Amino acid sequence: MAAPILALRGVNKSFGPIDVLHDITLEVRPGEVLCLLGDNGAGKSTLIKIMSGVHQPSSGVIEMDGAPVSLPTPRAAQEAGISTVHQFGGTFPLMSIGRSFFVGVEPTKGFGPFKVYDRKTANGVAVKAVQDMGITRITDGDRLVGGLSGGERQSLAIARAVHFGARVLILDEPTAALGVKQATHVLRIVNEAKRRGLAVIFITHQVMHAMAVGDHFAVLIRGAVAADFKKGEKTREEITDLMAGGASMASLEAEIEGYMAAHDGHPPPPA
Amino acid sequence: MSSISLGGLLRRPEAGAALGLVAVLIFFAIFGGLTFLKPAGMSSWLNVAANLGVIAIPLGLLMIAGELDISVGAMVPFGAMTVAVISGHYGLPIWLGIFVALSFGVVVGLVNGFLVIKTAVPSLIVTLGSLFAVQGIVLGLTVLITKSTSVALTTEGPTKAIFGDFVMGGQLQVMVLWWLALTALYIFFVHFSPFGNWIFAMGGDKVSARNAGIPTDRLTMILFVLSSTSAAFVGMCQAILYNSAQVAGGQSFIFNSIIAVVVGGVLLTGGFGSVVGIFFGTITFAVVTQGIYYTDFDRNWSSLIIGVLLLGAVLMNNTFRKMALSYAPKKGAK
Numbered sequence: 001m002a003a004p005i006l007a008l009r010g011v012n013k014s015f016g017p018i019d020v021l022h023d024i025t026l027e028v029r030p031g032e033v034l035c036l037l038g039d040n041g042a043g044k045s046t047l048i049k050i051m052s053g054v055h056q057p058s059s060g061v062i063e064m065d066g067a068p069v070s071l072p073t074p075r076a077a078q079e080a081g082i083s084t085v086h087q088f089g090g091t092f093p094l095m096s097i098g099r100s101f102f103v104g105v106e107p108t109k110g111f112g113p114f115k116v117y118d119r120k121t122a123n124g125v126a127v128k129a130v131q132d133m134g135i136t137r138i139t140d141g142d143r144l145v146g147g148l149s150g151g152e153r154q155s156l157a158i159a160r161a162v163h164f165g166a167r168v169l170i171l172d173e174p175t176a177a178l179g180v181k182q183a184t185h186v187l188r189i190v191n192e193a194k195r196r197g198l199a200v201i202f203i204t205h206q207v208m209h210a211m212a213v214g215d216h217f218a219v220l221i222r223g224a225v226a227a228d229f230k231k232g233e234k235t236r237e238e239i240t241d242l243m244a245g246g247a248s249m250a251s252l253e254a255e256i257e258g259y260m261a262a263h264d265g266h267p268p269p270p271a
Numbered sequence: 272m273s274s275i276s277l278g279g280l281l282r283r284p285e286a287g288a289a290l291g292l293v294a295v296l297i298f299f300a301i302f303g304g305l306t307f308l309k310p311a312g313m314s315s316w317l318n319v320a321a322n323l324g325v326i327a328i329p330l331g332l333l334m335i336a337g338e339l340d341i342s343v344g345a346m347v348p349f350g351a352m353t354v355a356v357i358s359g360h361y362g363l364p365i366w367l368g369i370f371v372a373l374s375f376g377v378v379v380g381l382v383n384g385f386l387v388i389k390t391a392v393p394s395l396i397v398t399l400g401s402l403f404a405v406q407g408i409v410l411g412l413t414v415l416i417t418k419s420t421s422v423a424l425t426t427e428g429p430t431k432a433i434f435g436d437f438v439m440g441g442q443l444q445v446m447v448l449w450w451l452a453l454t455a456l457y458i459f460f461v462h463f464s465p466f467g468n469w470i471f472a473m474g475g476d477k478v479s480a481r482n483a484g485i486p487t488d489r490l491t492m493i494l495f496v497l498s499s500t501s502a503a504f505v506g507m508c509q510a511i512l513y514n515s516a517q518v519a520g521g522q523s524f525i526f527n528s529i530i531a532v533v534v535g536g537v538l539l540t541g542g543f544g545s546v547v548g549i550f551f552g553t554i555t556f557a558v559v560t561q562g563i564y565y566t567d568f569d570r571n572w573s574s575l576i577i578g579v580l581l582l583g584a585v586l587m588n589n590t591f592r593k594m595a596l597s598y599a600p601k602k603g604a605k
Contacts, residue, residue: 074481074482075482075484078482078484092471092472092475092476092479092480092542093475093542093596094471094475094538094542094543094592094595094596095468095471095472095475095542099468099471099472100472100475102468103468103469103472103479103480103483103485104469104472104480104483104484104485105483105484106465106468108464108465115464115465116459116463116464117462117463117464117465117467117468143598144595144596144598146596147595147596147597147598
């Protein structure tokens with residue numbers, strides 16, 4: 001098995017007196033999709049923000065390729081190869097596909113003070129990158145991003161991350177606001193990213209979507225990793241139950257709280 | 272891809288502004304005859320458009336980037352008064368007056384930009400504050416130094432010819448040439464150089480733009496400096512043109528430039544617009560305010576026309592923007 005690209009070792013995060021994350025230990029390998037599951041308030045967003053350089057862990061280590069790294073800014077995380085795509089794609093609705101694809105790294109032609117934005121190249125590369133990811137409906141780089149469907153926007157954002165050399169792709173609820181068909185597009189692209197050897201961290205509520213692409217699953221409850229299992233180790237019903245907060249969820253929660261009360265606030269080791 | 276089609280033109284940000292300009296021209300041609308399109312008539316609205324346009328374009332860029340600067344209303348008299356006091360009242364060299372007037376523009380722009388970046392206060396409020404503060408400085412200092420609210424200034428030679436003279440038979444202000452040259456420069460920077468892309472990205476989504484590596488803070492500062500310096504420049508040129516500077520006046524530039532920008536198709540919340548659109552919007556505004564003199568209407572009605580025009584332009588621009596958003600190439604085409 002390949003070595004993990006990105007690993008969290010015993011990461012804690014507290015905001016003032018409030019502890020949000022407890023001893024999070026996770027790893028993700030190239031060509032692997034790690035599904036991060038958890039209810040609202042479980043600490044998923046905080047965890048994403050730590051991995052994408054928005055927040056710093058209070059304690060614990062972030063490792064890339066086995067060496068500890070610090071990610072002081074989102075920019076630093078991006079330079080380290082960690083790209084985060086948010087629910088609405090983080091794109092610019094009133095910009096053309098070509099222009100928004102190359103924001104900040106615009107291709108130019110000409111020389112000296114007469115360098116001009118190279119619309120043709122930008123549009124061509126952007127359309128090709130999206131089509132290579134399997135979205136063939138995007139053919140015109142002059143279209144405005146706001147005119148794309150939610151799934152197409154997600155795909156554009158993912159294609160952009162892949163094109164600019166992301167090694168770890170964090171997808172924050174990419175399918176939450178999408179219809180069934182749109183979500184399928186996004187899942188196909190997640191698989192394509194995986195096939196290209198990216199490590200994908202996929203945050204979702206939908207167990208169907210998680211089962212479709214996930215290799216490895218982690219369930220967050222109250223800021224701790226409550227379950228960490230591989231594909232096939234749990235049935236869809238068990239995962240649904242964990243995520244939907246069924247009977248076993250309630251008992252698990254009680255168990256964790258009891259354990260933490262008895263162990264100095266430390267969560268139980270993942271099952 | 273580069274073929275010109277009617278639909279393609281209508282989806283551009285300046286489509287509404289261009290149609291509005293045509294409508295206004297037709298309106299005044301019917302009611303006022305073609306006098307305002309003859310050289311003498313043209314210079315009347317071109318002069319208005321030029322002074323407004325030099326301020327409206329940088330203000331429009333700020334609005335595309337999602338900010339607003341209303342302190343331009345105080346920067347025009349500030350620029351005029353600075354050059355008049357230094358070179359008129361004290362009789363120091365004109366280049367020093369010009370240099371100091373423009374430097375004050377840079378300083379006020381830096382202060383505006385700094386406050387907007389460092390505090391979470393909306394730029395409308397920040398620049399409302401600096402509008403009043405600068406007005407106070409202009410009035411207070413001018414009366415303190417010159418014991419008057421109006422200062423005379425005489426300039427001659429190349430300075431007068433470059434900044435404040437009439438060209439082409441004595442009707443057209445030299446500002447018109449500045450305006451055309453600056454518009455061309457802005458078109459290049461905003462629509463052809465890569466930097467223009469950054470302004471649109473910033474107005475579209477500031478956080479994403481920053482994450483994409485765009486120096487949003489620095490760009491905000493530059494845009495504020497550009498707008499207040501442009502306003503100081505216009506004030507300075509007016510003082511040189513009219514050989515005097517008043518402490519009042521300039522407030523009309525606030526609303527007039529915002530109207531020109533919005534009629535020009537810039538989205539108030541940022542992220543959409545074009546320099547050519549602002550250019551058309553400025554001409555439209557100038558034609559309405561000046562064209563009324565060539566009709567039989569009482570000029571008191573011109574504000575009504577401008578108000579209706581503004582609302583009509585906003586609605587039309589919304590429609591065109593929706594068209595642009597929903598545009599997709601037809602299946603099988605090309």
